[in-house]
Amino acid sequence: MTVADIMTREFEVVHEDATLLEAMRHLRDCPLVEDEIGIKCVVVLDTGDSLTGVMTQSDVVGEILFPYFVRDLADRTADQRRIRKEDYRALAAWAGKVKVRDVMTRGPVTLAPKDGLFEAADRIVSRKVKSLPVVENGRVVGIVYRSSLYRHIAGSILDQSGPRTPS
Numbered sequence: 001m002t003v004a005d006i007m008t009r010e011f012e013v014v015h016e017d018a019t020l021l022e023a024m025r026h027l028r029d030c031p032l033v034e035d036e037i038g039i040k041c042v043v044v045l046d047t048g049d050s051l052t053g054v055m056t057q058s059d060v061v062g063e064i065l066f067p068y069f070v071r072d073l074a075d076r077t078a079d080q081r082r083i084r085k086e087d088y089r090a091l092a093a094w095a096g097k098v099k100v101r102d103v104m105t106r107g108p109v110t111l112a113p114k115d116g117l118f119e120a121a122d123r124i125v126s127r128k129v130k131s132l133p134v135v136e137n138g139r140v141v142g143i144v145y146r147s148s149l150y151r152h153i154a155g156s157i158l159d160q161s162g163p164r165t166p167s
Contacts (some may be wrong), residue, residue, distance in 0.1 A: 003120050004113035006152050007134045007142030012042045016052050016101035020064065021092065023055050023100050041131045043140050044104045051133055051140050053104035058130075064103055065091070110135045111144055117152065120144050 012030040014023045044053040111134045134142040
């Protein structure tokens with residue numbers, strides 16, 4: 001079994017010169033892969049359509065939105081720390097100016113379609129990521145999600161464990 005057997009071939013793409021606001025739209029609105037509900041990764045390409053980075057929901061929330069709110073809300077009293085509409089407007093204006101290339105995760109670790117599942121598991125676990133782009137001949141051809149890898153490995157183990165006995 002190889003990465004090609006478990007990778008998702010449908011994925012969202014955004015170019016590095018797009019704005020953060022555009023990337024956020026892709027992350028929010030992209031159709032969910034049936035088995036990957038709640039896991040979204042946008043592949044970032046350069047003008048030649050080569051992989052330059054990735055952006056995930058975690059990147060946006062943890063590295064971009066949360067620090068923005070922490071910085072701006074820190075000066076408010078406890079009862080004023082609610083996020084207001086004007087906070088969202090200010091953030092939208094800011095995100096409409098920031099380029100994806102300035103906030104993406106650069107040079108992501110990748111897999112090849114011919115890589116084995118051990119290599120996929122090793123990279124996902126050692127890098128503490130939920131997904132990895134799959135690249136062949138310099139082009140992104142899919143994404144492997146940690147959840148897909150788990151389902152395959154767990155399914156194989158359970159298949160070899162014999163019939164399920166009633167409790």
